[in-house]
Amino acid sequence: MATASGPARTFVERFPSEAGVIKANLLVSFVALGIGAFFGLIQALHRTDILRVIDSADYYTMLTGHGVLLAIVFTIFFLTGFFHWATARSLDQPAVSTLYSWAWFGLMTTGTVLATIAILGGLVPNLGISADVLFTFYAPLQAHPIFYIGLAMFIVGTWLAGADWFLSYRAWRSDNKGERIPLQMFMVLTTMIMWYLATLGVAVSVVFFLIPWSLGLIPSVNPLLTRTLFWYFGHPIVYFWLMPAYMMWYTILPKLSGGRLFSDPLARVVFLLFLLLSTPVGIHHQYLDPGIAEGFKFIAMTNTMFLLLPSLLTAFTAVASMEHGARQRGGEGYLRWLGALPWRDPAFTGMALAGILFAAGGFSGMINAGMNINYLIHNTLWVPGHFHLTVGTAVALTMMAGSYWLVPQLTGTKLYSRPIGLLQVIMWFIGMVFMSNAMHRAGLAGIPRRTAEPQYQNFEFLTPIGSIFELRVQIALGGTLLFLSVVLFLFNMLLTSLGEKSDRPVDEYLPEPLSGPEGSPRVLDNLGLWTGIAVVLVILAYTLPLAGIIQNGGGLFGGGLPIPATVSAGLDFVTTLVTTTVNTLLEVAA
Amino acid sequence: MKLTKARALVIIAFSVPIAIELRTVAGFFNIDLPLIAIAVIEFLFLALMFVLYGLYGEGSESAS
Ligand code: HEM
Ligand SMILES: [Cu+2]
Numbered sequence: 001m002a003t004a005s006g007p008a009r010t011f012v013e014r015f016p017s018e019a020g021v022i023k024a025n026l027l028v029s030f031v032a033l034g035i036g037a038f039f040g041l042i043q044a045l046h047r048t049d050i051l052r053v054i055d056s057a058d059y060y061t062m063l064t065g066h067g068v069l070l071a072i073v074f075t076i077f078f079l080t081g082f083f084h085w086a087t088a089r090s091l092d093q094p095a096v097s098t099l100y101s102w103a104w105f106g107l108m109t110t111g112t113v114l115a116t117i118a119i120l121g122g123l124v125p126n127l128g129i130s131a132d133v134l135f136t137f138y139a140p141l142q143a144h145p146i147f148y149i150g151l152a153m154f155i156v157g158t159w160l161a162g163a164d165w166f167l168s169y170r171a172w173r174s175d176n177k178g179e180r181i182p183l184q185m186f187m188v189l190t191t192m193i194m195w196y197l198a199t200l201g202v203a204v205s206v207v208f209f210l211i212p213w214s215l216g217l218i219p220s221v222n223p224l225l226t227r228t229l230f231w232y233f234g235h236p237i238v239y240f241w242l243m244p245a246y247m248m249w250y251t252i253l254p255k256l257s258g259g260r261l262f263s264d265p266l267a268r269v270v271f272l273l274f275l276l277l278s279t280p281v282g283i284h285h286q287y288l289d290p291g292i293a294e295g296f297k298f299i300a301m302t303n304t305m306f307l308l309l310p311s312l313l314t315a316f317t318a319v320a321s322m323e324h325g326a327r328q329r330g331g332e333g334y335l336r337w338l339g340a341l342p343w344r345d346p347a348f349t350g351m352a353l354a355g356i357l358f359a360a361g362g363f364s365g366m367i368n369a370g371m372n373i374n375y376l377i378h379n380t381l382w383v384p385g386h387f388h389l390t391v392g393t394a395v396a397l398t399m400m401a402g403s404y405w406l407v408p409q410l411t412g413t414k415l416y417s418r419p420i421g422l423l424q425v426i427m428w429f430i431g432m433v434f435m436s437n438a439m440h441r442a443g444l445a446g447i448p449r450r451t452a453e454p455q456y457q458n459f460e461f462l463t464p465i466g467s468i469f470e471l472r473v474q475i476a477l478g479g480t481l482l483f484l485s486v487v488l489f490l491f492n493m494l495l496t497s498l499g500e501k502s503d504r505p506v507d508e509y510l511p512e513p514l515s516g517p518e519g520s521p522r523v524l525d526n527l528g529l530w531t532g533i534a535v536v537l538v539i540l541a542y543t544l545p546l547a548g549i550i551q552n553g554g555g556l557f558g559g560g561l562p563i564p565a566t567v568s569a570g571l572d573f574v575t576t577l578v579t580t581t582v583n584t585l586l587e588v589a590a
Numbered sequence: 591m592k593l594t595k596a597r598a599l600v601i602i603a604f605s606v607p608i609a610i611e612l613r614t615v616a617g618f619f620n621i622d623l624p625l626i627a628i629a630v631i632e633f634l635f636l637a638l639m640f641v642l643y644g645l646y647g648e649g650s651e652s653a654s
Contacts, residue, residue, distance in 0.1 A: 344596040353603065422596055426603045433607045465613050470625050474610075 011089065011409040011508050017098040018088045019410045023497075024105055025081030026407065028112065029074050030490060033396075036069035037486035044435065044479025047452055048472035059452035060132040061122035067135030068119060071241070071391055072154075073112055078399045079244045080108070080161050083188045085406065086247065087165045089508060090184035091172040101164055108157030114150030118143060134450070137210070138230040139223040145214040148206050155199050155206075162192035180517040181525050183264055184251055190271040191243040193531050197538065198236035198279050205229035209557075222553040224291040225546075231282035232542065239278045241391045245398040246270070248351060249318045251510055252402065256348040257341055259325025261513035262317050265520030270317075272524065273310040276534050280541030281307060287374050291552050293570070296545045297371055303541065304369045311362060318355055324514065346421030350401025353429040354394050357436075361389030364440060379450075382443020385436045393432050400489050401425055408506040413499035415506075416492050424492065427485040435478025438471040445471075544570040547577070593646045598639055605635050 012019040039062045045051040046059065054062060084101065088094060095101050121129030121144065131143035137151070165188050169181070181189070209221045209229075254261045261267065283300035286292055323337055331340025342348045364386040367373050377383065404421050408414060415421065445461045445468065447454050461468050523529065548570030550556055609632040616623045 339597065343600050344594065349596070349600065353600075419595075422599060426599050429603050430606050433610065437607070437610055465617055466625055 010412055010506070011085070012412045015088045015094050018084060018095055018101070021095075021098070021101045021105060022081040022084050023410050025077050025084065026403070026410075028109055029077035029081065029399075030493060032069040032073035032077065032112075033486060034490050036066050036074060037483050039063075039066040039069070041479050041483040045476050047454055048476045049455070050472070050476040056452035058123060060134070060450075061119065061130070063450060064122070064132055064134050065116070065119045068115065070396070071135050073116075075241045075244075075391065075395055075399070076154075076158065077108070077112075079240065080105070080158065082244050082247075082399075082402070082406070083161070083165060083191075085410075086184040086188055086251075087168050090182035091168055093168065093172060095164055096167045096171055100160075104157045104160035104164060106157075107160065108154050111150040111153030111155075111157060114146045115154065116150075118147035118150065136230055136234065138205070138226040139210070139213070139221045142214055143210075145211060148211045148214055152203070152206050152211070155203060158195065159199070162195060165189070165192060180522075183261075183267060183513070183517065184247065186268055186525070187243065187247045187250070187271050189527060190275045190530070191240065193527065193534070194236055194275045194278055195240055197531075197534060198233045198240075201229045201232035201282075202234075205233075218557055220557055222550065222556060222558045224289060224549050224553045225556065227286065227289065228283070228292070228546065228549055231285040232279065233282070234285060235282040236278040238391070239274050241395045243271070243274070245354070245395045246314055248398055248402045249314065249355065250321075252405065253318060253348070253351050254321035254325055254513075255510050256345060256351070256405065257322045257325030258329040259321060259327075260511045262320040262324060263515045263519075264513040264517045265515065265524070266313060266317055267513075268517070268520055268524045270310040270313050272530055273307075273313075275530055276537060277303060277307045277310070279534065280537045283541075283545060284369055284371075287371050288378055291549055292545055293548060296548075299541065301369060301371045308362075308366070315355070315359065315362075322352070344418065344422065345404075346418055346425050347401050347405040349422060350404070350425035350428075351398050353425055354397035354401065357389045357397075357429065357432060358394035361386055361394060361436075365390065377443050379448060380443035381439045381447045381449050381454075384449050385439030385443055388432060388436045388439070392436075393428070397425060397428050397432075400428070403489075403493060405506060407493060407496055408502070409508050411497050411499070412501045413496055414502040414504075416495035416499060420488055420492050424485050424488040427481050427488070431478045431481030431485060433478070434474045435482065438474035438478065441465075442468070442471045442475070544574065546570075547573040592648065593643055594648055595643075598643050598647065602636065602639060605632065609635070 042054060043059070043062055043066060046054060046056070046062075084095070115131070118129055118131040121127045122132050129144045129146070131137075131147035133141040133143045133147070137143065137147070165185075169185060169189060172185075205226050209218075209226055212218045213221050250261055250267045281300050281303045283292060283296055284304045287297050287301075322341060323331075326337040326340040329340045329342075331337030341352070364382070367377060368383070368386060404415055404418075441463060442461075443449075445463045447461055447468075463471065550558075551570065551573040609628050612628060612631070613623045613625075
């Protein structure tokens with residue numbers, strides 16, 4: 001890592017204008033967290049029938065607001081703030097233009113506000129604006145055009161943000177010829193390449209299909225096509241959530257535990273594997289879609305299982321670095337070193353607890369990924385149980401924990417209260433154990449997700465252990481603890497930022513890894529090569545399925561229901577397309 | 591090792607998933623643990639932590 005300037009000067013002193021941009025990003029992120037968590041509480045209490053403050057008909061509005069504000073706004077604004085920090089920090093130089101940085105922030109924020117207005121408009125019926133389309137927003141659900149337009153602005157904003165970091169990198173490169181890319185910068189760049197590749201799918205879906213359709217310019221869309229384009233992006237977005245968390249586990253957690261990162265080359269390999277493997281797997285969300293041939297689903301499943309590898313490598317590295325840190329602090333024994341970790345520090349404890357629940361989420365994810373067992377839990381409450389452990393904890397709790405260390409660097413103040421921070425991360429852990437464990441069990445009992453009224457008349461769900469009533473109480477209890485935890489977090493952040501300037505500020509210095517970048521082959525830094533391979537993999541994985549979907553679903557804009565598909569339909573389509581093109585070309589040439 | 595407030599809190603946090611899943615473990619041995627039994631066990635555990643914290647926690651005399 002490039003920074004050797006040491007603890008003497010804080011980030012905000014060295015990069016005041018970057019700190020301003022980062023703080024603005026975190027502010028939007030935290031506001032979204034507060035509103036989203038409040039909606040989460042309402043849902044958890046409503047669908048368990050513990051307390052009902054909204055009409056069941058408004059449940060989808062709440063759920064859309066919850067999904068969009070938490071899974072998209074909270075996480076991605078945190079990411080853009082954090083990546084901006086990491087770029088300036090690891091290159092040890094300011095961004096190329098502050099005005100430009102504010103421009104992408106402004107575009108993202110405007111888009112977010114438009115989309116949020118469209119969603120919340122659903123609560124005011126005579127407004128005529130609504131977007132009850134859930135955070136997956138594919139057809140046949142339709143939103144008001146300003147939802148999609150806001151979404152498009154938001155995505156273009158993230159593209160411009162990525163360009164900001166690539167420009168910083170280019171400026172650094174011209175002064176540092178022949179040097180290895182600093183680790184955090186490497187992580188930012190690989191993540192953004194993956195993002196460019198993945199958002200292409202959703203951009204096509206929004207701009208060519210959903211916006212014209214919502215404006216009434218085209219009468220119908222091919223629903224399966226918009227679903228497939230969504231999931232083409234919808235799986236990689238998982239890694240857009242996870243990468244900032246992984247980056248904190250790789251570069252910050254070892255320091256917090258008192259040691260150093262175990263291996264820099266391994267970290268680079270992990271990020272490259274995510275770049276290569278995260279896009280060609282989206283069809284694993286569509287195992288039950290009839291319009292896609294079984295063979296393509298099988299290929300997506302195999303790719304998904306490969307994708308487990310970088311996560312398992314990450315688990316290994318994170319634990320190895322923590323153990324190294326604990327032993328530096330005098331920890332001994334086979335397991336007793338665990339006690340020597342800095343549990344008092346909410347930044348450390350939050351990340352460690354997030355990592356532990358992520359392991360549990362990884363196991364339920366393997367169940368989701370298996371084509372045959374997936375049928376057991378598809379669209380049940382098991383699925384929210386799974387992703388509240390992954391994005392809802394591994395990512396969200398790591399981001400909150402990281403804020404305890406990051407925000408004081410940006411404000412030059414001291415963290416308002418470490419004990420409250422500690423209580424907050426522990427409450428999140430306990431709340432999530434209650435809520436997600438009960439959700440997994442409820443899913444196994446067949447209780448559906450995404451509904452205000454999961455109870456059916458004259459039908460009884462059965463659980464092997466305990467009763468449905470207990471599960472409902474656990475979900476409501478967990479949801480309440482989670483909401484209170486968010487309140488404590490926001491309170492702590494607010495008072496931290498209002499605090500007095502500290503003369504002993506948090507230092508942002510990160511120690512060198514145990515095994516540095518010298519140990520890794522140079523080809524790892526050849527980002528052009530890896531992008532090329534990633535593109536080829538995507539083309540291989542998606543050409544035939546997309547061709548089949550267009551063929552079976554009545555063309556690009558076909559509004560009919562998809563018919564059960566076979567591999568040959570896609571193949572026929574591609575063959576016809578190629579032969580007609582060749583024939584036309586020959587005719588033109590003749 | 592001193593039982594700090596932070597360590598005690600983390601141990602309590604870990605006790606929750608273990609308590610909840612205790613029923614599954616008991617299920618393997620064909621024992622039906624009702625939720626109330628779990629609540630009692632967890633409560634006893636909390637009480638134990640409380641006592642231990644009083645004996646060996648921060649600020650207690652035996653703390654080294
Ligand atoms: C206060 C904490 C939270 C509570 C009480 C909560 C509660 C819930 C509940 C009960 C559902 C299921 C609704 C249903 O299927 O009927 C849900 C769905 C969801 N939650 Fe949360 N949640 C919380 C935090 C989070 C966080 C931090 C994230 C992500 C960063 C998140 C992302 C989602 C998503 C994406 C959905 C699915 C939306 C959909 O089905 O379209 N939640 N949440
Ligand atoms: Cu996925």
